[in-house]
Structures are given as structure tokens and as C-alpha cells.
Amino acid sequence: MSLINPAYLAMSSVQLGLLTPYLVLFFGACLALVLVVTPSARPDISVPGVMVASMAAALVGSACQVGAPAQALFNGMLLSDGFSAFANILFLGSGIAVTLMSFRYLKTQDLVFNEYYVLIGLSILGMMLMASTLNLVVIFIALELMSFSVYCLVGFRRADRRSNEAAIKYYILGSAASAILLYGAAMLYGSSLTLDIGQIADRAAQSGALFSPLLVIGLLCVLIGFLFKTAAVPFHAWMPDVYDGAPIPITAFMTTGLKAAVFLALVRVMASVSSAPLLTGSVATSFHHILWMAALLTMLVGNLVALQQTNLKRMLAYSSIAHTGYLLVGLMAGSATIDGYTAVYFYVMVYAIMNLGAFGVLTLLALKGDAGLELGDLAGLAQRRPWLSFALAVFMFSMAGLPPTAGFTAKYFLFYSAVQSGDVLLVVLAVLCSAIGAYYYLRVIVQMYMKEPVGQAAGTTRFSYSAALTLGVTVALVFQLGLFPSAAMKTISDFMKGPQPTTALVK
Amino acid sequence: MTTAAIFFYLFASLAIGFSLVTVLKKNPAVSAFSLVMVFFCFAAIYAILGAHLISALQIVVYAGAIMVLFIFVIMLLNADAPSFDFGRSHIALRVASIVLCAGLFGSFVWVFKNTALSPTLGTFTPDQVQSLGGNTKVLSTLLYTEYLYPFEITSALILAGIVGAVAIAKRGKSAKSPYSQGEA
Amino acid sequence: MVFLPGLWALLGLAIPNQNAKLIRNWTLAGTVATFLISLVVYARFDASLSSFQMTEVVPWIPGLGISYRVGIDGISLWLVMLTTFLTPIVVLSAFESVEKRVKGFYTLLLLLQTAMLGTFVALDAFLFYVFWEAMLIPMYFLIGIWGGKDRIYATMKFFIYTMAGSLLMLVAIFYLAYQFKLQTGQGFSTNLLDLYQVQIASGGYLAPQSLLFLAFTLAFAIKVPLFPLHTWLPDAHVQAPTAGSVILAGVLLKMGGYGLIRFALPLFPDAVRLYQWPMLVLGTVAITYGALIAMVQTDVKKLVAYSSVSHMGYVVLGIFSLNTIGVTGAIYQMLAHGISTSGLFLLVGMIYERRHTREIKDFGGVAKVMPLFAIAFMIILLSSAALPGTNGFVGEFLILLGLWQAAPILAAFSALGVIFGAVYLLWMFQRVMLGPVTGAENSKLKDLNLREMVVLIPLLIAVFWMGLFPNFWFSKMQPSVDAALTKYVGPAQVAQKVSP
């Protein structure tokens, strides 16, 4: 027996092509880093420029992969399929948007350290890697790549104790959660001899007798790790504080890229797990109940506490928790429906777009030192900045799930699929929660449109073209996806040739 | 019980003891040193289990690099004074934490005891490993073949870690100057 | 046609803010044009068919069986006409009362019209829901920005209340679409005609069909609003600007009734029969309750708001009498209420603009100084009090007659509303309009100007036209009403089973 399997080393040009987005991004980051450390002219423009360019190039690269047959590279550790292409486009898109909106923000906040952009790029690389693998070790590494970058980005306002605090909290809790996830991976390994969830599922499908408590606990630990990152109750507590303390563009980045990445990875894992008869009988029921409760609690806590917030960022943080809850509803339903997780993908995408937009507005509104983001600061904004208010109102309506915005269609698809899975009760609870949600989103609009301005308030920042571009695109997308979602839906389901579950998670 | 087993139990109990010290001791410096001891015990256990390369790495990376970092930071921050944080914690929360952890531990042990490992086994029997050149060689080969990919992305991780840690920890200089030069 | 106001609004956005006059005229032209188009629709409508006409189908989200499917039948035709008829009136009425943020106001008004029309013509449950919810947004702003002192509270209450109610309907729509797929194997469909074929298990008060019925009915009952879900209405009405109140009372409330006829009746026959009595009782309570409370109001607008509760109670009664006469009466009552209550709100708005108060006690003897106003007020009032010869009578008469065939005792009770209606309206009229002229402000009031007359006269004409020639309306809606009731016993059978 030879140790060296040539298959591991050989790589066709096609496969190399599939790696392009990753490589482009990585080398772009390296180049940017070089620009950061070498005395060059205006690195504050060139660094983000390089990053945006490389992200755009990677995005184009990913887009080119759409329709290509699914491929497993590196012994199945890198799956290149429609799913990963979709995920990559999403991450890269949000990365570009965040970079663009950061540009002005960093200037106003006196935060021009160009490592910032490099970290965003590396973090996106982590996301891309995470969403395109089923190997737990790779997931772990990618997750940490993403997380470490984000820890640093959260703490990027170094002189601000809130930023420090957020970063530390996030780091401590995040690392503990990673450890739990890893422990789960170890146990899965013990019960199935592989670290690849896809292989675990395959083996279960072949032998049909892989069940063991060890496997269950391992899966649970992995699940907990993911639930932590997606901020599902009761693993949500870090999120509001971190969102609150982080620089606004980074909060945007976290709600969009990071959340989408974790969730998409979770979907890939869950789809794989539920496609094989891994979980049967009482364990399946328990899993179902756990997710059910987590979804319900997440929606409830997110919405209820968001109701209490007066700080916009915190409010959006809790709302993000609530949206995690909706996504969990979709996640549970996904395995039982024909369209599978399409609704979840669509929701993730729409959610990313809305949040990018909303935080884009907040970025523009932020005064020096991230101040001025209390609800009251928005009073009468509509009269001073009509377009900005309009955009924010659109995003708020969208998050509240009102037609004709994308938030509505997304929520509609999600609940639609949940009804198909037979979980009507959960859907009823979910829609009630979203009615609660409408209240706090509307409060923002009340402030902007129905209150008279009080003194010197937010919204005095100069306009930046990059931010305007971001906002314009997101608003357009919110309407586009709200009014004509079917094209996007179709594209998404065309993308998803990979993790198409065939059997239900439960029963 | 074999000699190896005896040594295992010895190091295991030492490890548990030192890790308790790490967690419970008031002085961070003491904790750090106990942690080093834990790492050494672990290295020994790795060796007992036949994972020689890991054992070596444990000493080099953990005890050598990471711990130095810790102690360096402890000294840098002058934070080696005994911290009395211990007593300030809510007693109920503390007790509950301990109880819950113990409960989890118990249930894990129950699981380990009552569960079967993977029914299929791998190909790397000790003999096989021996015939392929020993633990180190096998691992190294695998690292550059089967595990090339994670190895590569680890490099990105390290890059991110360095950039991040430096960006965060470097002396805040006048943020007014946009032409900052990183020290990395 | 549905999107004309919307497009018009977008074009209107191009007009600079300062040019309020142009915006006003532009909006007026747009709404009048819409009305003219609706006349064309009316002319092309074939009364002999019970099916939907002028349907347009554009696949929208084919994967989920959703398409943009619109069309009208005899029921929606009139509600569409009502909408297009009222909107120009509202636009005109707001010419002088809305001073701030004129462009926003009219843009929202036009968007609102689009949503309202869409709701009435939608033949796809999903599309219906989309318009239904989309309508909330402009209304939310109209109340919230141009409303009274407690406008924010009122608009929030309105919004959340309505939205919470309708979300359950959304779930029910999903469920139906899914059931259609299960039962026919043709894939999802939210096409209303497809959903009509879905059979859902019924039996108890909590059987699936009953639950679905309740989900739909909750949404509609809140909108109607049916006692005890009415408390948002007084707040919203009182705080809303006149135009908002008019649209709210004139059109929005009708959507509840329309929804009941369009969805609840044909979709859930068994559940409807099961819940017929509770609904009838609630309707009866609403009538008496609304009227009693209206009686003691001190704020004219609130009085009119509670009178809406009372009047819309009739609509529910008519619908749930489940016979042709009752349902026809209910539709007619919706139209009539749309005219008369709009008129009342307009009148209240006019006097509010002059005096900036709506407290009854602040007025007195206004008829002396504003005789034309008094005449108009009187006529609208009588219409609201269901005097024969006015539009209000026909609806209430038919509803009560239909209800009598279903439940004589309740009909007797709900007819009490006729008395109370006269009491609170006339009492209010007396206190506001009659008696000696009180106070210096009242004696200086100016009578209606030409614009206000132009606003009111179409309504006054409609009051009598609808009161004297209701067959003009009935003739077009008859086949559709019969079609909506096909799942219920024929009217002849109903007539026989009554014996006190």
C-alpha cells in the first residue's frame, strides 16, 4: 500500500479553474497587504480598490461557474457546485458593498487603517471556504479564518471601549462555541471514522446502522456550534452586544456575510444529515423538537427584546436574531419539501440585501464616534434627507415583511415551505412574531416621517458616491425581488444541484 | 494493566490536577504555569498513545510558543497580581455552572461507555503505520497529499491572524495620518 | 388600470415640491382618468355572466402557482367603481386642507388607490394578500404624517392590528395552496378558482376547515371591523386626516366584507354554516353596540367612526344570512356606506377646517350660518340613517329581510340599530347644527365654497340615485352573488324553513 494517492495531487485545468475565485481573492488580499505595509501613494484608496477589484473578479469567477457540473476537489474537501457558487456570489457581493460603504465611514471616524479591508477580504475567503465543504476540519478552519478576521474587525475601533468589549465578548464566547463544535466533530469522527459529513451520510445510507449515542452527541455539539454562530436562542446573547459595539459597516458585514455564511454552511450540513437515514426514531423526534423550540424561542426573544430597544444597531441586532428564527423555521421545513431549501437560500439572500441597505443608511447617518444612532436621532429625518429616509423606510418595510418588498416574498416562501412540511402551528407562531416585529420596524419610520426634528441630529454626513451606489442597488433589488421574485427563485433552484435532500429529517 | 496504562493514569491525573489549578488559581501567572504542565502531560499521553509527531508539536507549539505568548502578555499587562474575581461571582451561578458541567460530563461518560465506535475501521493499523515509515512520516505525507487543502487554507488563517492581531494590538498612532505603515 | 394611479404617482414625483398646485391638479387628473377608465370597464362588463370577466393572467411565480391574475365580476365591479369614484373626490377635498408635504400626500393617495383596486380585482389569493398588505403602507403614512395629535398611536394600532390579523390569513392561503396540490396533484396554485375546488375536512368547531375559516375571517373581521375587534377604528378615524378617514371608511372597510364574500363563503361552506350563528350574533351586537356608543360620543368624528362599526355590522349580518337577498344587501350596504360615511367624514372635515375642533359642544346653530352645509349634512345623515329613498335604506332593508329569513330574532334585535341610528345622528345634528348660534366663532363660519360643493354633489346624487334605482346596481351583481352562494342552500329553501 502506498501512502501517496496520485488522485490527491492531480488536478485538471477545469478544477484549477474552479479554484479561481478563492485564489483571486487570496492573492488580492496578499497584494493589498503588501500595499498596506509598503509606503505607497494613497493606500487608503489603493487598498480598498484592490480588494474591491479582487472581490469583483472573484465574483465574476463564481458567476462563471454557474451551470458547471458539480465537482469535488481535494478529496471532497472542496465542493464546487451551484450551492457554493451561489454562496460565493452572496458573500462577495456583500463584501463589495461593505467595502464601499466603509470608505466614507472610516474617514469620518478617523479609523483609516487599511488592514481593515484585508481582513474583510480574508474573512470572506473564510466564508466561501466554509460554505463549500462538508469536511468538519475544513469547516472549522474556515470558520476560524472568518471569525478571527471578524473578531479583529469588531474590535477595530481600538480606542473605543465598546468596540473592545464587543470584540472580547465575541472572542471568548465564539472560541468556546468553536471548541464545542470541534468536540462534536471529534465525536462524529469516533462514531463514523470520517470527518466528512457527506461521507457519514453516505455510509449511513449504505449500512443503515450507523446510529450511536456518540454520533448523536457529536451532531448535537456541531449543531450547537452552528446555532451559536447564527445566534439562535439560547446561544444568542453575544450578538446584540457585538453588533452594538462593532463599527457599523462591520455590523452590516456580520448580519449579511457572516450570518449568511454560517447559515448556508448549516444548511449544507443539515441537508446532508437529513438526506441519509442518520437520525431515526426518538432521536429524530428530539432533533425536531430541539430545532422547533430553538426556532420559536429565537423568534420570540429576538422580536420581544427588539421591541425594547432604542438604539438602532441593537434593535437591528435583535431583529437579526428574530430573522435567524425564521430561517430556522425554513431550515426545518426545507428537508420536507420539494423545493428543498430554496426558500431558505432566497431568504438569506434577501436578508443580506435588506441589511446591507439598512446599515448602509446607518453608516451614512453615523456621527463621529458612532454616536447618533438612537431612534430619537432620526426624528424628522425625512424632511432633511428624503431619499435616505425613503431607502431606510423601504428596508424597514422589507424587514417587517410587507409587500411589495423582497422581505415579504422571502418570508412568504419560507413560511410557504414550512406549511408544506406540516408545521402549521410553528408558522402561525412565526407570523405572530413577525407582527410583533412590524412594530419596532415601524417605529423607525415613525421617527423619520412623523416626528418633527429635534436639534442637531443624525444625517449630516456628506454623501458618498460609493454608498449611494450601494443603497441604490439594494433598494432596487429589494423591489425587484419583491415584485418579480420568480426569476431569482428559479436561478437559485437551478444553482442548487448539490445538497438536494431526498428524505425528510423527521419520519 | 500495562506500564503504558500506568503512565497514562499518572499523566492523566496530573493533567486533571493541573488543569484544575489553571482554572481555579487566583494568580494568572500560576495558572499559566499550570497550563504548561497540563500541556506537558498531554504531550506525554500523546506519546503513550503512539502519536509521536503530535506529542512533539504539543511541546513545541503549545508549551513553547503559545505559553510564551501568554506569559509575555501577562507580564506586559502587569496582570500577574492575584485577581480576586473568584469571589465576586454570583455563588448561585457558579454552583449552577459547576453542577451543569458535571452533569454534562456524566452524561458524556455514559455515552462513551454505552456506545460503539465506528464499526468500519481504517487501514492504518499500528503495523501498517510502522511499515509505512512510522507515525511522523505517515502524517507528514498525508499532510501534503490528502490534507493539502486544509494545510493551504491554514496559511490564510495564519495570515488573517497576524494581520488582525497586529492591527488590533499595535500602538494606536495618530489616526489622523491616513498613510499608516503596518509593522507586520 | 390598476397600476395607472401608481404610475401616475411616479410621474407626479417629477413635479417639484414647491409647485403644490400642479401636484394637486395632476393628481386630480389622474384619479379622474382612472374613474373614466372604470366607466369603460363598466360599459364592457357583461351582466349576464356570473364568471370573472376581463381577466388578465401573467405568470408571476410559476413555481408556487402564483400568477398575476385579475378580473372582475359583478361584486368587485361596483367596489372598483366605488374606489375610483371616491378617490377624485378625496383628492379634491384635500386641496386646501393639506398644506404640508403635498407631494408625498398625493403620491401616497395614488399608491393607496392602486393597492385598493388591486385588492378588489385580484383573483389570486396571493396577489390579493399582496395588495391587501401593500395598502397598509400608504394608509399608515397618511394617518401618521397628516393625522391629528395622537396620530402615531393611532396609526401604529391600525397597522399592527390589521397586519396581525391578516398574517394568519397568509398562513391559511399557504395551506390551501398546498392542499390544492395534494388533492389534484397539479402543483401549487393560489388561483382563486382552483382553491374553490379544494375540499377541506370539516366537522367540529376546530376542524381544519373551521380553523382556516377563522384565519380568514379574523383578517376580514378586523378590517370590517366586527365587534369586538373594532377598537382600532375610532382611533384611526379620529386621528386620520379627512382624506384618510374617507378612504378608510369608504373603501378600506369594504375590503373586509368583500373578502368574506370572495373567500370565506365559497371556500369554507361547512365552516361558514357552523359559524353562521356566532357571526350573526356578533354582527347584531356590533350594530347595537356601535350605535349605543356612538350616541354618547362628544367628538363628531368619533361618532361617525362608531356609526361605521354599527353600519358594517349590517354587512356581516347580510353576508352570513347566506341567502341572495342578504348578500346582495350586504354588498349594497357596503356601497351605500361607502358613499354616506365618506360624505359624513368630508362634511366633518370641512367644518373642522373652519373651526379646528370636532367637539360637539363647541358647535351650535351652525345651520343658521351655513345653510348649504346643513342641507348637505342633512341629506347624508338621512342616507346614513337609512331613510327610504336614500341608498342606506336599500341595503339595510335587504340585509334585514335576508337576515329575517335566516334568524328572525336576530333580525328584530339588529333592527334596533335603525332606531339608534336615527337617535345618534339626529341628536348630533341637533346639537351641532340646530339651536341658537353659539359663540363668536360659530357665527362667523363661512358656508361651503364652490370646490366643496363640487366635492359633495356627486355624493349627494349618488345617495338618491342608489336609493331610488338600486336595480341599476343589482342587475350587474346578481349572477355573481348567486355564483358566490352556490355552495349554500338556495334562497327558496331558506324561505321555507322559517317559521317563528
Next chain:
Amino acid sequence: MNAGISMTSGIVVEPWILLSFCAAIFFIGLMGVLIRRNILIIIMSIELMLNAVNLTFVSLSGPLQDMGGQMAVFFIIVVAGVGSAVGLGLVIAMFRTLRSVDTDDIQVLKG
């Protein structure tokens, strides 16, 4: 436990005992995170947890006759190293502004 695994195939102690030992270390680490206020010690506790995981991998590697576990440990060690570097960087940044490494002092963000 698997009866087929004998001492000759490199088994020193019963796997469940090994795993339980790892679990003990893991939960001691977790306990440290829970009851300590000093962030440095918390980070050390996290290292403990990771070490426990490492040992779990290694101790499974033997009975399963597979090298995957040991490979994983290789990467985990690297990640843990980078992680503690980042963590300590954050601690330094925090110490600069707060002059403290105590979690009680980071309670500004709440509610």
C-alpha cells in the same frame, strides 16, 4: 466498546476511559470559562478545551486505525495558536483602554 480491539493494536486503555478523561479536561475548561473573570484565564481555559478535543481525536485515532484524527489535531493546534494570538491581541487592546482584563469591566454593552 468494540470488543475486537486488542492491546496488540495499540490500545493502552479502554477508549471510553480515554474519552472520559478528555471530557473531564474539556469540562474543566468550560467551567473555567464560566466561573472566571480574568480574561487571560478564560483564554487559557479555552486552550484547555481545545487540548481536550485534540486528545479526543488522538485517542480515537488509535482504535479506529485511522490517521484522520491525528491530522485534525495538527490543524487544531495551528488554529489554537493563531486564536490565542488574536485573543491576546484583543486583550492588549482592551487593556489599553480599560486598564483591566476583568470581564466585570466589560458590561457597558447590555440590554
Next chain:
Amino acid sequence: MLALIPLLPLLGFLINGLWYASVQLRGGKALSAQTSGLIATGTIGTSFLLGLVLFFQLGSLPEESRAIETTLFSWISVGTLNIPLAFRLDALNALFVLVITGIGSLIHIFTIGYMAHDEAPAKFFAYLNLFCAFMLVLVLGSSLPVLFLGWEGVGLCSYLLISYWYTDPDKASAGKKAFIVNRIGDLGFLLGMFLIFTTFGTLDFAALKEVVAQTTPSAHIVTIICVLLFVGCTGKSAQLPLFVWLPDAMAGPTPVSALIHAATMVTSGIYLVSRVSFLYTLSHDAMMLMAVVGGVTALFAATIAVAQNDIKKVLAYSTVSQLGLMFLACGVGSFGAGIFHVITHACFKGLMFLGAGSVIHGMHEEQDIMKMGGLRHHMPKTFLVFAAGWLAICGIPPFSGFFSKDEVLWHAYSSSHGGTFLWALGALTALLTAFYMTRLFVLVFLGHSRSKEHAHESSAVMVVPLQILAVLATTAGLIGIPHLSWLGHWLMPIVGHVHLREGVAESSEWVFMISSTIVAAGGIAAAFAVYSNLKTAEGLRARFKTIHTVLANKWYVDEFYEALFVKPIAAISDFLWKFFDVKIIDKIVLSFGTVTNQSGALARGIQTGSTQLYAFMMLVGFVSIVGYTLYGIFQ
């Protein structure tokens, strides 16, 4: 041509009304009383002529098919319900048409003089015309809903006219009261109508009659129908218990009182029961109820009238009382007598009201009879015509009232539905009527003037109609002389015969005629005895102080209703609004919000910012997830 009868006054209304409105809109000169009065009188007068023509046309038709019908358009047509807006003239309503248009025309003429100095006579004439139009719709309507259209329409006009001088809050209230009390009655009417439709499937009178004749409906249902309809009648025709609005309605201008509250509108109840007499005859119970209510009302109102001092109030209670007599007649099955009395009553009561109007006009709006007296000198013409009315209402032969009242009393005794008790009620009423009418007459016209005002005779335009009416009041009785009654024959096909009780000889009618004359004479004599000398009257009043107070305060009926209905309903409403609606329903609604908010605050409380607590929450989640699953496995 038939349709023109109601449409002409409507046209008059439109001309006057729109003229008035346009004057308000653009300013300019208001129409004078002459012009507008001419328009109004012209239209109603033409209607009268048309009515006459049609009446004779009708008379020329054979008895069985004596009906002229015209359909304007289909009004409401839904499902099995089909209501055309159609008029049908037959023997019954032809009489009413003549009374309405005829007396209406006279009153219109009178009004020209009466309202000469009003600020907006055009408005007044518009209302009057509108009233006539609705009244004609009421009587001509071929089906119940059309009748109801007129029924409510006249109620509206009554409201508008009563509160015509709306700046006076009392007058405005009186109008409102009239409308609302009428509405209560209308409720009964509506329900009766519904029951008819559900039972017989039609609302058209002719068709209904056929259906009733063909089927044998359960007496139970017929009774309910009749009672419900009668409730409507008690409202419109001011019977117990809904009579309270009529005396207050005197707040309106006097021509209004004459036209609406004496001659026409209030008799529409009689018209209705006569119209559906074929139903009533099927239900003995309903008939009995009607007779008793009518008789009791008659007596009750007569007692009140004795103690009133306002000239119009006296006449109003007298009207209530006379209407009671009419219902008594109908209740005993003698619909013909009821209608006969309607006609004569229209003549003499219209006359008396207009006479009273003339007096009030002459006395400068003074209405208290205690402040009048001796007017025969100042207003001789009015005195004369009033005397004719007085004798007619007292029932002195050969004045019209004698014949009609006598027929009522006779049938009250002799009819198979009647009896001694009912007769006694009627006779007592007649006695009291003679008494209080004489009282009125004596106090107003005889004796000496007790007023400082200088009364003057009214103008010709007011006096001439009075004189015409006086002639009618004197002679109208001739159409219904017993045994030769033209009226009886004319109405026979519609209202049928009166069936006499067993053992009552037809011939004994003479006895009753004589006795009722004696009764009337007795009443007159008593009143003369008391009131020719006011001191005697004072003495009597002092002696029967309690009774007088009760009577002067109208048996406290208004206060009773106030306490029993108005106040409790207001209190309940207030309670419902301020407590139930705001404190309970809205609180429940808002409590959803509050609970949500509170639980949000609670959940927020966990978010203390403590890292350890967050970690602990994670641990709890960890434990519960693992524990739950293991528990499942363990099971």
C-alpha cells in the same frame, strides 16, 4: 297621470328647494311667500284636480276592477324579491288622495298668509310640498315597501317642519323626538313587512290579498304580523304607548300641525290597517288589541286635553284622542267607520288648527288660552268657522263629526269584535271631547279679553281656506249617513262589512245616535257651566288639585319614558363606551401589546452584559439539548 299626483308636489319641492339653495349659494333675492306659495299651491292644487278626475274615472269602473295602476320603474329586485315603484289607485286611497290634496291645497293657501313674514318661505313651501309628495306616495304605493318609502318620508318632513324654527332648541328637540318615536314604530312596520314576505312571499297588496285568500296562514303568524304592523301605526298615528311625540310636534308652525298632525300624516296608521284589513280580520287577537289600544288612547288623551292651556296642545291631545277613536273603529272591524272619521276629522281638525293658527297669528304668537278670551269681537270670521269645527268635533248633528263618531260608537258596541266596554270608552271620550272643546272655545272666543295684546283678524288669504273648510266640516258627514252611506258602499270591496254581534238589532243604532248626542250636549253644557265663569273653574281646579296636576302634566308619561328608557340607555351607552369599550375591549387589545412589551423587558433583563452569564446561558442550552436528546434515547 296617476304618477303625476305625487310627482307634481315633488316638482314643487324641487323648484322651491333648488331656488332656495341657489339663493344661499350665490346670494340674491329670496323668493317671496307669494311666489313660492303660488308654486307650491299650484302643484298641489293640480294634483287635487288630477285626483278628482281620477276619482271619477274610478267611479266609472265596475266595482270588481276598480283600480288604476301605474308602474314607474322597478325599484328593488333581488332574488325572489321584486318591488316595483308602482302606484295603485283604488277606492280606499282615492279618498285619501282627495283629502290630502284637497285639504293640503287649502292649507297651502293659508300658509301663504301665515308665513308671509318668514325669512325663507320657499324652504317652508318646499318642505310642505315634499310632505305632500311623500304622503301621496304613502297612500298610493302599491306595495308595502313603497308605502314605507312614503311612511318614512312623511316622518322626515314632519321632522323638518316641526323643527322648522330650529334656532329654538325646544323646537329642534320636538322634531327629533317625533322622528325617533316614529322610528320605533317603523321598526315594527319593518319587521311586520319581513314576516309578511317570508310567510307569503310577496309585498304587493293585491298579490298579498290573493295569497292570503288562497292559503290559510296560521293565525299565530297573522297575529304577529298584525301586531307588528300595528306597532308601526301606534308610532305614526300617535297611539299609546308612542303618542308622546305628537303634542310636542305642535312646536312646528301651525299649518304644519293642521296638515300633518291632524289631517293627513297621523291618519296613515288608519290607512295602513285598512289597507291590510284582510289580514286583520283573520286575527281576532290583533283586532282586540287594536280596539283596546285605540279606546284607551282616546280616553287617556281626552283626559289630558281637559287640563291643557296651550291652544295647540289641546288640539293635539284631541287629535290623539280622535285617532284613538278611529283605531277603536278599525279594531272592531268597522274600517269604514274609521276612514269616515278620518275624513271628517281631517276637515274639522284641519279647520280648528288653522283657526287656532289664525288666532295665534292674530294674537301675535300667543298660545295660552288663559290669556285669550273674547276674541269673537276681534276675529269674527275666525270665530264663526271655529264654531263650526267645535260643533263638528263635539258631535252635534248635523255637523260632520256627529255622523262619523256615531258610527264608530255604534260599531264599537254592535260589532262582533265590539262590546259594551269598548263602547263605554268611546262614549266617555265623546263626553270629555265635548267638554274640553267647549272649554277651549269658551276661553278663547267668549268672555272678556284677558290679554293686553290687541288681536286682529287675519288676512283674506288665511280666512278663505278656513271658510271652505268650515263648509266641509259642516257637510262632510253627509257622505256617510247611516243606512244610506255612500261611503260604506264605496269602500265595501276593500274593507268589507261589519259583522254585527248576535243579539244586536240594527235598528238600535238610533238609540245610540240619540244617546251620543245627549252625551255631547252634556259635555258642552258642563263646560259652559264651569268656564263661563272663571272663578268656578278655579274652584274646581283647587278641589281636584291632584288630578289636575296629573292631567296637566300629561300623566307624567314623558317623565316615565325618560326614566325608563332614555336615561338608562344613555347610562348604558356611557358605560359601554367609557368602561366596556375603553377599559375592557381596548384594554384587552392593548394588553397584547403590553404583555408583549413586558415579556420583552423581561427577556431583555437577561442581557446584563455579563460575559459569564452569556456563557451560562449557552451552557444551559447545551445541557438541555443534550439532556433532552439523551433522555429520548434512554427512553
